Amino acid sequence: MADRPDGPVTPPAPHRTLSTASPPHSDIDSLSSDSLSSDSAVYRTLLESTRAIPWKIDWATKRFTYIGPQIEALLGWRADSWRGVEDWAMRMHPEDRDDVVNFCVSQSQSGVDHEADYRALTKDNGYVWIRDVVHVVRNDRGEVEALVGFMFDITERKKTEEKLLALQRELEALSFKDGLTHIANRRQFDASLEREWDSARSQGQPLSVLLIDIDFFKQYNDVYGHIQGDRCIVDIARTLSLAVDSPRDLVARFGGEEFVILLPQADCTVALKVAERCQRLIRKQAIVHAQSPHGQCVTVSIGVGTTTPLGQSRSADFVEAVDRQLYAAKKNGRNRIEALRAPA
Numbered sequence: 286m287a288d289r290p291d292g293p294v295t296p297p298a299p300h301r302t303l304s305t306a307s308p309p310h311s312d313i314d315s316l317s318s319d320s321l322s323s324d325s326a327v328y329r330t331l332l333e334s335t336r337a338i339p340w341k342i343d344w345a346t347k348r349f350t351y352i353g354p355q356i357e358a359l360l361g362w363r364a365d366s367w368r369g370v371e372d373w374a375m376r377m378h379p380e381d382r383d384d385v386v387n388f389c390v391s392q393s394q395s396g397v398d399h400e401a402d403y404r405a406l407t408k409d410n411g412y413v414w415i416r417d418v419v420h421v422v423r424n425d426r427g428e429v430e431a432l433v434g435f436m437f438d439i440t441e442r443k444k445t446e447e448k449l450l451a452l453q454r455e456l457e458a459l460s461f462k463d464g465l466t467h468i469a470n471r472r473q474f475d476a477s478l479e480r481e482w483d484s485a486r487s488q489g490q491p492l493s494v495l496l497i498d499i500d501f502f503k504q505y506n507d508v509y510g511h512i513q514g515d516r517c518i519v520d521i522a523r524t525l526s527l528a529v530d531s532p533r534d535l536v537a538r539f540g541g542e543e544f545v546i547l548l549p550q551a552d553c554t555v556a557l558k559v560a561e562r563c564q565r566l567i568r569k570q571a572i573v574h575a576q577s578p579h580g581q582c583v584t585v586s587i588g589v590g591t592t593t594p595l596g597q598s599r600s601a602d603f604v605e606a607v608d609r610q611l612y613a614a615k616k617n618g619r620n621r622i623e624a625l626r627a628p629a
């Protein structure tokens with residue numbers, strides 16, 4: 286938007302096509318000044334009937350020299366109550382104020398056109414999201430003379446953006462959850478393991494992993510049916526979640542009837558204790574499994590590993606080593622715990 290000598294409502298030269306038919310030559314001066322003032326009225330009407338709110342600030346005094354009367358309908362503050370930039374700043378959400386004011390001042394000082402989104406305070410103490418689009422007007426010497434701009438009400442757009450963001454967060458959370466048990470899924474475990482692996486390596490701390498598999502689960506399904514099998518998996522997930530106590534510990538479904546527990550900062554003594562607690566709690570739960578040789582109840586086999594990641598060591602190799610312990614627990618009779626003896 287170009288600067289206009291009689292305020293921001295006067296149209297820029299190239300837009301003066303709204304005036305009526307060409308006047309006869311002799312009357313040109315008087316008619317063009319008539320036409321100028323009628324153009325001015327037309328442009329004022331146009332500006333003041335848009336939903337965007339036009340404004341102008343004199344840079345030297347930092348005073349509003351114009352603000353569209355629509356501002357009152359939007360925010361409740363009368364147009365003549367917008368005296369200077371301090372009114373603009375004070376009618377801004379405190380959380381937005383410093384960043385927006387600093388940004389706008391620095392852009393204006395550098396003579397750069399800019400936009401800023403912020404929450405403007407309404408007279409009845411609500412907030413309306415505004416996008417302020419600002420054009421810096423310079424004089425012939427290139428000095429900043431004024432700022433002109435439009436305020437747009439973007440509340441609806443912001444609401445939609447916030448809803449989309451909330452949905453995105455919800456989806457993200459869902460994508461890290463197992464649909465059946467509602468505990469963390471494999472994806473979450475992989476992400477957490479990577480994060481904890483790096484942290485353990487950089488801090489020289491141990492980290493433990495437990496791989497837990499329900500014994501004779503094929504027979505369980507065969508005898509009690511798949512739906513009851515699902516219930517059993519849910520019950521075991523809930524029980525395993527009770528076996529950990531640190532907020533950083535993670536219990537996840539590894540896949541099928543297999544679970545994993547990640548214990549950051551846990552040495553092998555702690556890891557074994559957690560494994561034993563898992564078995565004890567499951568024993569206490571006493572889920573009937575007539576085909577199981579272990580007290581005709583559901584049991585689990587557990588592979589345990591503890592390591593302090595060093596140099597180039599990979600988390601996948603460590604999990605594989607723990608898996609071999611789980612395999613050993615199965616081979617050695619099930620319903621037992623096997624732990625890595627040497628560091629992985």
Ligand SMILES: Nc1nc2c(ncn2[C@@H]2O[C@H](COP(=O)(O)OP(=O)(O)OP(=O)(O)O)[C@@H](O)[C@H]2O)c(=O)[nH]1
Pocket residue numbers: 465498499500501502503504506510511512513514515518540541542615619
């Ligand atoms: N109900 C149900 N069954 C599942 C699910 N995921 C895997 N299974 C079943 O779990 C059984 C696992 O069988 P196997 O791998 O032979 O293991 P197992 O019978 O427990 O034998 P061991 O692990 O050696 O003690 C299979 O029958 C799978 O169909 C699930 O989400 N729900």
